[in-house]
Amino acid sequence: xxxxxxxxxxxxxxxxxxxxxxxxxxxxxxxxxxxxxxxxxxxxxxxxxxxxxxxxxxxxxxxxxxxxxxxxxxxxxxxxxxxxxxxxxxxxxxxxxxxxxxxxxxxxxxxxxxxxxxxxxxxxxxxxxxxxxxxxxxxxxxxxxxxxxxxxxxxxxxxxxxxxxxxxxxxxxxxxxxxxxxxxxxxxxxxxxxxxxxxxxxxxxxxxxxxxxxxxxxxxxxxxxxxxxxxxxxxxxxxxxxxxxxxxxxxxxxxxxxxxxxxxxxxxxxxxxxxxxxxxxxxxxxxxxxxxxxxxxxxxxxxxxxxxxxxxxxxxx
Amino acid sequence: xxxxxxxxxxxxxxxxxxxxxxxxxxxxxxxxxxxxxxxxxxxxxxxxxxxxxxxxxxxxxxxxxxxxxxxxxxxxxxxxxxxxxxxxxxxxxxxxxxxxxxxxx
Numbered sequence: 001x002x003x004x005x006x007x008x009x010x011x012x013x014x015x016x017x018x019x020x021x022x023x024x025x026x027x028x029x030x031x032x033x034x035x036x037x038x039x040x041x042x043x044x045x046x047x048x049x050x051x052x053x054x055x056x057x058x059x060x061x062x063x064x065x066x067x068x069x070x071x072x073x074x075x076x077x078x079x080x081x082x083x084x085x086x087x088x089x090x091x092x093x094x095x096x097x098x099x100x101x102x103x104x105x106x107x108x109x110x111x112x113x114x115x116x117x118x119x120x121x122x123x124x125x126x127x128x129x130x131x132x133x134x135x136x137x138x139x140x141x142x143x144x145x146x147x148x149x150x151x152x153x154x155x156x157x158x159x160x161x162x163x164x165x166x167x168x169x170x171x172x173x174x175x176x177x178x179x180x181x182x183x184x185x186x187x188x189x190x191x192x193x194x195x196x197x198x199x200x201x202x203x204x205x206x207x208x209x210x211x212x213x214x215x216x217x218x219x220x221x222x223x224x225x226x227x228x229x230x231x232x233x234x235x236x237x238x239x240x241x242x243x244x245x246x247x248x249x250x251x252x253x254x255x256x257x258x259x260x261x262x263x264x265x266x267x268x269x270x271x272x273x274x275x276x277x278x279x280x281x282x283x284x285x286x287x288x289x290x291x292x293x294x295x296x297x298x299x300x301x302x303x304x305x306x307x308x309x310x311x312x313x314x315x316x317x
Numbered sequence: 318x319x320x321x322x323x324x325x326x327x328x329x330x331x332x333x334x335x336x337x338x339x340x341x342x343x344x345x346x347x348x349x350x351x352x353x354x355x356x357x358x359x360x361x362x363x364x365x366x367x368x369x370x371x372x373x374x375x376x377x378x379x380x381x382x383x384x385x386x387x388x389x390x391x392x393x394x395x396x397x398x399x400x401x402x403x404x405x406x407x408x409x410x411x412x413x414x415x416x417x418x419x420x421x422x
Contacts, residue, residue: 026389029389033384033385033388035384035385035403036399036403130344130380147322149320170320170323171320171321171322171323172322172323172325173322173324173325174325175324175325178325180414181411183328183377184325184326184327184328185325185326185327185328186323186325186326189323198341201342215418215422216418217414217415217417217419218415220415220418222418222419224421224422258421260419271329271330279419281419281421283421
């Protein structure tokens with residue numbers, strides 16, 4: 001079993017009062033709670049903080065934690081032999097079990113505190129725990145749907161009531177049309193229920209990976225469409241990528257920069273049949289270098305044209 | 318090793334759910350959910366009905382409420398306020414994302 005120093009995680013002294021511990025937790029929870037935080041690794045940090053507080057806020061569990069001794073964070077250790085008798089009402093020989101795959105959080109979650117009864121020893125229906133997992137998918141996977149392997153490590157209890165982390169791989173089919181921020185559910189794939197309690201669910205929080213060409217808003221997709229100045233003036237037909245494959249679109253004459261050309265239903269599919277739209281945003285691109293001939297033609301155009309793109313400056317004065 | 322394929326389901330596919338089911342899925346007690354309805358953070362399909370039902374998407378809000386309730390020990394009015402502000406932030410982020418998407422890169 002790996003040691004975690006719950007006091008240093010909360011940034012308090014081992015002699016800290018209950019109020020100090022609560023204050024430290026609240027400050028860190030405000031900073032790292034995944035529902036309100038924008039800090040990087042907020043979820044991971046909050047898990048550590050919540051785990052530490054869950055043990056240290058309970059006088060019985062705190063006493064049990066203190067009795068484990070003091071080790072370096074991450075150091076392998078075993079609880080002292082009498083620890084089980086004092087805090088965990090162990091079965092005979094319980095302390096002889098292997099501890100390598102036990103997580104400290106699961107060990108303390110198994111103690112109810114205030115009397116030291118093991119949670120697993122309680123009667124009554126206990127539903128399995130739900131889990132939330134962030135899953136990043138590509139735009140292509142959002143468009144076509146995807147099968148992903150999801151690695152989870154969920155606590156399960158052996159015949160003696162000892163909690164152990166069991167690695168599980170779930171092969172999950174993500175339906176087409178899942179977009180950024182979408183929540184999907186894997187019913188019954190979370191923690192196991194006890195005494196007839198329902199098995200928990202796994203919730204997937206979908207995160208859409210950035211794409212080098214497309215920008216996504218909901219089910220609508222945006223794409224920059226660079227046009228040469230003469231293409232923008234004269235109009236043209238261009239082959240353009242879309243999430244579903246390339247399409248030819250007609251660019252009307254006199255297309256100004258920033259104009260949005262909408263292709264209905266060419267965005268990402270929606271859950272039940274319809275689809276978002278694709279917007280091509282016209283941009284006027286100019287060549288980095290021009291040939292002598294091109295320069296001559298531009299000069300002729302400049303001399304012949306009466307177009308004044310800054311007319312409104314004069315009208316405004 | 319043969320790994321069984323699990324279909325991820327849309328939360329909203331369930332349609333409408335009862336108050337008891339919402340409590341089961343969210344982990345919040347019914348009394349807490351009723352408080353959130355009273356303070357306007359959750360809205361039943363028909364608030365005047367004898368037995369409330371909720372759109373299945375409410376599970377997401379109720380689960381957030383459960384986390385905030387447990388992790389911050391918030392009282393009901395404060396919890397409803399936080400949920401309302403989080404929803405407002407989510408709407409603004411969606412709008413900001415749309416505006417960013419419309420800007421040339």
